[in-house]
Amino acid sequence: MSSLLKPSPPVRSVLSSPEVKRALTFFEKNAEAITDEQISICSIPASPFGERARAEYLADKFKALGLSEVDIDEEGNCLGLFKGASPSPLLVVSAHLDTVFAPDTDFTVVRSGRRLLAPGIADDGCGLVALIALIRAIRTEKIRTEGSILFVGTVGEEGEGNLRGVRYLLTRGRWASKVDAFLSFDGPGVDRVTNRALGSRRYRVEITGPGGHSWGDFGLPNPVHALGRAVAKLAGYPLPREPRTTFNVGRIEGGVTVNAIPEKAMMDVDLRSGADAELQRLDSFFRRAMRQAADEENATRRPGDPLLELKIDLIGERPSGETPPGSPLVELAVEATKVLGIEPRLDQSSTDSNLPISLGIPAITLGGGGTSGASHTLAEWFDPTDRDLGLKRALLVVLGVAGLDHK
Ligand SMILES: [Zn+2]
Incomplete structure (x- = not known):
């Protein structure tokens, strides 16, 4: 823990506590138990809109670890309160329960050398186990805080969930308007401090037509052909050099059989940019491209044939914004990272931090330590080597915000 860098006062005061010093060693000593815990929680299936079993498991953990007011709220978030000397400041410490994977996915965790393999093992198994490890360390060393900490496993962080869990928590749930700061643990790593929220828009595009026989009705406008034109147009988007801007057709569907003109084709599209103005430009291009694709396909139809119909639905929108680098929360996370000798x-x-940031609540997202790869694929892996560094940083930030109760 020695460093030439001068920690900011909160980190220094947190570090001077003997309980905290002991708690920091907790993560190394219990590395195997923490990994076992991660395997347990990640073995419980959790698909978008199918997080209930995992939420119940986490609620039982919260109860067993002595948190109060343990609850699964109306949206499905799992909550547990660590009471400090005072109800405020109230810090939310969260990780997301959901994964990107379908309900029939095999969530069994397999060990291969140092690696753990399972869909969602890192995203967000890392974060979920970080919550449990933090609570355990705080409890074991009988650390008392000034402010209170609301631990939350959120639903709906990924994809179509569209941040529904954190949105409910902060705008409609019983804790809404009481939260002073927000910290989410998402994925692995120990150097990243995510203080800027990347905005995105997600669309479902549906193209429908009369359909017919591939030979007998040839000439009818074909929804899959139109969709193909649409994908090709989007793929040709002239990207700006800066800011980073991306698009992705993540899912397509349509048609029934090889010798039928389909009645329907659809796709899900994700648009992102580091700047709102660029996202807006990409969004306009996308809408125009979809229209043009349908029009071009319609132009090939025989006289008198019905037109294809194009439907574009917004299925997700994530606000952008930032918690400024000079804000106490970001500075605290930066100092806590440096104290561990990491840049x-x-x-x-x-x-999940996109939402509190858009509401003006200071929020950052940190990694829970370790390394991972193949995120959002069935080959996702996690290596817990040196995970304790991520958890040490997590503890310093959490206690830095909540403050130690020295009374
Ligand atoms: Zn995640």
Whole structure:
């Protein structure tokens, strides 16, 4: 823990506590138990809109660890309160329960050398186990805080969930308007401090037509052909050099059989940019491209044939924004990283923190330590080597915000 860098006062005062010093060693000593815990929680299936079993498991953990007011709220978030000397400041410490994977996915965790393999093992198994490890360390060393900490497993962080869990928590749930700061643990790593929220828009595009026989009705406008034109147009989008801007057709569907003109084709599209103006430009291009694709396909039809219909639905929208680098929360995370001898990296991403940031609540997202790869694929892996560094940083930030109760 020695460093030439001068920690900011909160980190220094947190570090001077003997309980905290002991708690920091907790994560190394219990590395195997923490990994076992991660395997347990990640083995419980959790698909978008199918997080209930995992939420119940986490609620039982929260109860067993002595949190109060343990609850699964109306949206499905799992909550547990660590009471400090005072109800405020109230810090939310969260990780997301959901994964991107379908309900029939095999969530069994397999060990391969140092690696753990399972869909969602890192995203967000890392974060969920970080919550449990933090509570355990705080409890074991009988650390008392000034402010209170609301631990939350959120639903709906990924994809179509569209941040529904954190949105409910902060705008409609019983804790809405009481939260002073927000910290989310998402994925692995120990240097990243995500203080900028990456905005995104997600669309479902549906193209429908009369359909017919591939030979007998040839000449009818074909929804899959139109969709193909649409994808090709989007793929040709002239990207700006800066800011980073991306698009993705993540899912397509349509048609029934090889010798029928389909009645329907659809796709899900994700548009992102580091700047709102660029996202707007991409969005306009996308809408125009979809229209043109349908029009071009319609132009090939025989006289008198019905037109294809194009439907574009917004299925997700994530606000952008930032918690400024000079804000106490970001400075605290930066100092906590440096104290561990690691160079912090401010970063932009799309996480649960987008929502509190858009509401003006200071929020950052941190990694829970370790390394991972093949995120959002069935080959996702996590390596817990040196995970304790991520958890140490997490503890310093959490206690830095909540403050230690020395009375
Ligand atoms: Zn995630």
